[in-house]
Amino acid sequence: xxxxxxxxxxxxxxxxxxxxxxxxxxxxxxxxxxxxxxxxxxxxxxxxxxxxxxxxxxxxxxxxxxxxxxxxxxxxxxxxxxxxxxxxxxxxxxxxxxxxxxxxxxxxxxxxxxxxxxxxxxxxxxxxxxxxxxxxxxxxxxxxxxxxxxxxxxxxxxxxxxxxxxxxxxxxxxxxxxxxxxxxxxxxxxxxxxxxxxxxxxxxxxxxxxxxxxxxxxxxxxxxxxxxxxxxxxxxxxxxxxxxxxxxxxxxxxxxxxxxxxxxxxxxxxxxxxxxxxxxxxxxxxxxxxxxxxxxxxxxxxxxxxxxxxxxxxxxxxxxxxxxxxxxxxxxxxxxxxxxxxxxxxxxxxxxxxxxxxxxxxxxxxxxxxxxxxx
Amino acid sequence: xxxxxxxxxxxxxxxxxxxxxxxxxxxxxxxxxxxxxxxxxxxxxxxxxxxxxxxxxxxxxxxxxxxxxxxxxxxxxxxxxxxxxxxxxxxxxxxxxxxxxxxxxxxxxxxxxxxxxxxxxxxxxxxxxxxxxxxxxxxxxxxxxxxxxxxxxxxxxxxxxxxxxxxxxxxxxxxxxxxxxxxxxxxxxxxxxxxxxxxxxxxxxxxxxxxxxxxxxxxxxxxxxxxxxxxxxxxxxxxxxxxxxxxxxxxxxxxxxxxxxxxxxxxxxxxxxxxxxxxxxxxxxxxxxxxxxxxxxxxxxxxxxxxxxxxxxxxxxxxxxxxxxxxxxxxxxxxxxxxxxxxxxxxxxxxxxxxxxxxxxxxxxxxxxxxxxxx
Numbered sequence: 210x211x212x213x214x215x216x217x218x219x220x221x222x223x224x225x226x227x228x229x230x231x232x233x234x235x236x237x238x239x240x241x242x243x244x245x246x247x248x249x250x251x252x253x254x255x256x257x258x259x260x261x262x263x264x265x266x267x268x269x270x271x272x273x274x275x276x277x278x279x280x281x282x283x284x285x286x287x288x289x290x291x292x293x294x295x296x297x298x299x300x301x302x303x304x305x306x307x308x309x310x311x312x313x314x315x316x317x318x319x320x321x322x323x324x325x326x327x328x329x330x331x332x333x334x335x336x337x338x339x340x341x342x343x344x345x346x347x348x349x350x351x352x353x354x355x356x357x358x359x360x361x362x363x364x365x366x367x368x369x370x371x372x373x374x375x376x377x378x379x380x381x382x383x384x385x386x387x388x389x390x391x392x393x394x395x396x397x398x399x400x401x402x403x404x405x406x407x408x409x410x411x412x413x414x415x416x417x418x419x420x421x422x423x424x425x426x427x428x429x430x431x432x433x434x435x436x437x438x439x440x441x442x443x444x445x446x447x448x449x450x451x452x453x454x455x456x457x458x459x460x461x462x463x464x465x466x467x468x469x470x471x472x473x474x475x476x477x478x479x480x481x482x483x484x485x486x487x488x489x490x491x492x493x494x495x496x497x498x499x500x501x502x503x504x505x506x507x508x509x510x511x512x513x514x515x516x517x518x519x520x521x522x523x524x525x526x527x528x529x530x531x532x533x534x535x536x537x538x539x540x541x542x543x544x545x546x547x548x549x550x551x552x553x554x555x556x557x558x559x560x561x562x563x564x565x566x567x568x569x570x571x572x573x574x575x576x577x578x579x580x581x582x583x584x
Numbered sequence: 585x586x587x588x589x590x591x592x593x594x595x596x597x598x599x600x601x602x603x604x605x606x607x608x609x610x611x612x613x614x615x616x617x618x619x620x621x622x623x624x625x626x627x628x629x630x631x632x633x634x635x636x637x638x639x640x641x642x643x644x645x646x647x648x649x650x651x652x653x654x655x656x657x658x659x660x661x662x663x664x665x666x667x668x669x670x671x672x673x674x675x676x677x678x679x680x681x682x683x684x685x686x687x688x689x690x691x692x693x694x695x696x697x698x699x700x701x702x703x704x705x706x707x708x709x710x711x712x713x714x715x716x717x718x719x720x721x722x723x724x725x726x727x728x729x730x731x732x733x734x735x736x737x738x739x740x741x742x743x744x745x746x747x748x749x750x751x752x753x754x755x756x757x758x759x760x761x762x763x764x765x766x767x768x769x770x771x772x773x774x775x776x777x778x779x780x781x782x783x784x785x786x787x788x789x790x791x792x793x794x795x796x797x798x799x800x801x802x803x804x805x806x807x808x809x810x811x812x813x814x815x816x817x818x819x820x821x822x823x824x825x826x827x828x829x830x831x832x833x834x835x836x837x838x839x840x841x842x843x844x845x846x847x848x849x850x851x852x853x854x855x856x857x858x859x860x861x862x863x864x865x866x867x868x869x870x871x872x873x874x875x876x877x878x879x880x881x882x883x884x885x886x887x888x889x890x891x892x893x894x895x896x897x898x899x900x901x902x903x904x905x906x907x908x909x910x911x912x913x914x915x916x917x918x919x920x921x922x923x924x925x926x927x928x929x930x931x932x933x934x935x936x937x938x939x940x941x942x943x944x945x946x947x948x949x950x951x952x953x954x955x956x957x958x959x
Contacts, residue, residue: 438774470773473774
């Protein structure tokens with residue numbers, strides 16, 4: 210099949226939850242007005258039955274595919290979204306929004322608090338993944354879609370997929386959670402907490418009040434460095450960097466002299482230009498609190514569902530190990546759902562969901578065909 | 585066998601390398617005078633043939649066993665060292681010294697620079713594991729020991745064991761490297777670099793000049809937190825903490841509310857009271873530079889050696905995965921050495937070498953008997 214490109218894309222914005230109708234959060238607090246930045250690719254059919262919601266990971270955004278005006282790099286999942294691709298815009302209407310709590314156009318801690326007319330900072334309420342998904346549901350309402358054909362996403366996107374599955378099962382015909390767990394293990398919480406501490410230890414963080422001044426770039430870069438180690442596999446790092454020194458002539462000095470160190474520094478530094486430290490705190494906390502099965506008789510709700518499930522995992526992903534995706538599969542089978550599970554060989558570690566395009570394309574293309582045809 | 589206790593122990597000090605006879609370092613720089621803090625347990629026999637050198641890990645020290653005056657907690661490997669234990673003080677003369685570059689009595693960046701009469705700080709030369717071992721050799725000379733019965737240690741202690749094996753093969757009859765690699769992979773370097781960056785990002789670090797003022801405790805605690813995650817296994821964390829909250833009534837707040845977070849904070853905070861941030865930088869760098877096989881025809885040197893080797897690894901250790909210890913074994917076999925390898929079942933991760941006492945005792949007791957008897 211010939212693959213095409215989407216070309217120029219513009220981000221759109223939807224605002225809801227004005228004072229009289231604020232979003233009720235999992236914590237019991239209310240938030241509003243709320244803006245979601247979102248993009249769409251392809252066309253909604255007349256039956257409004259071909260919508261696929263793409264959910265992004267921790268550092269992702271609404272710009273999943275195509276190019277913004279003047280941009281040289283396409284959206285973060287462009288290899289998967291477009292004409293003839295896994296999420297085929299000739300067939301499907303693709304939606305991707307920046308999560309609530311984010312910093313790429315959606316309402317988050319860097320947004321203006323309507324009460325104080327200042328950025329929220331730590332006055333922003335602590336969020337759950339459920340709140341992100343409830344906000345997405347408002348967007349789906351706004352777009353006039355009763356039922357999504359599919360919800361798909363990797364990593365934290367996978368958590369949102371699970372939330373759609375367990376809490377909004379009437380509004381989604383199929384789900385594709387990738388490289389994710391039903392809930393974070395203490396090890397996953399621990400890595401996130403180290404990242405948060407790195408941000409909060411930066412004196413520039415200033416208890417979350419740094420907007421208009423100097424943001425805690427060093428702390429945020431450090432948080433990103435920790436993250437990056439967990440996104441790669443031991444093997445992919447070994448293949449990419451080995452033990453090469455940046456400068457062979459000076460092996461005994463006290464700076465970052467291995468190539469892997471330089472790479473991490475670079476990834477940390479380039480991250481601070483596009484991400485807000487407080488958003489990093491709020492979003493990682495939402496991930497840690499998430500428990501797909503917590504207190505909602507989730508399995509009972511799915512009892513009469515005809516939902517189809519495709520769970521994808523990658524063998525070298527040590528951040529979300531296979532036993533966790535297998536647990537998702539067990540739960541889905543227990544609920545009687547039509548569930549397909551695939552463990553893909555890959556050396557990319559957790560990052561594989563962004564990089565292993567061919568295998569995922571094959572699986573997802575056929576799965577969505579089945580869902581569309583009601584097989 | 586009845587196991588006894590060593591009782592009260594005192595740390596001793598040996599100083600060498602005065603100006604006319606300084607220690608030549610791997611970097612080409614010279615350092616002196618050098619003091620090593622060390623402890624001994626048991627008695628050296630008249631043939632001076634029963635000495636076992638214990639090498640400590642990154643955060644360890646010379647106090648491997650017994651109690652100092654007034655102490656309530658015994659030395660870090662007390663379960664392994666004493667009458668009737670794996671390193672049986674009724675049979676062996678055990679030596680453990682704090683590494684060069686350390687902060688527990690041996691010369692390191694917090695020591696006074698004899699030239700400036702101020703603490704060295706970053707004027708301390710960058711060290712290699714080889715330098716630590718060369719300093720230990722001076723101590724062995726001082727104690728009148730020509731040949732060690734064994735050198736044993738886990739983690740960074742294992743690196744020193746490997747260095748004894750490859751560079752001082754005439755002075756050691758057997759070696760027991762535990763939970764270690766021939767060299768750091770980029771992933772291991774990356775974790776160390778994140779820890780170093782955490783320290784250096786703390787404004788109190790002040791380019792290494794903080795002695796007499798406020799040390800970079802927050803950065804050092806953060807470095808230790810990163811380390812602790814890598815020392816435990818996913819499973820041991822899950823069994824120890826699960827997803828329990830510290831305070832069930834307040835799940836939605838923005839502090840460390842999972843038990844695992846509180847544990848990491850505690851470990852970080854208790855570490856800063858006993859460790860110097862600059863030593864952490866120097867020692868982790870020495871580990872990253874270490875390459876047991878680098879440029880010394882190491883294998884050739886071992887060709888006619890009758891050295892015995894016992895390599896120990898733990899299955900849940902993901903910081904030093906089994907493929908790395910297996911590589912040590914392959915190299916030893918290739919060199920024709922009498923090599924025993926044991927992978928021990930354990931859920932403790934990298935920390936297992938400090939915790940899995942029974943299995944190690946069994947293996948080491950029999951191994952040392954063989955070495956002693958020249959079997």
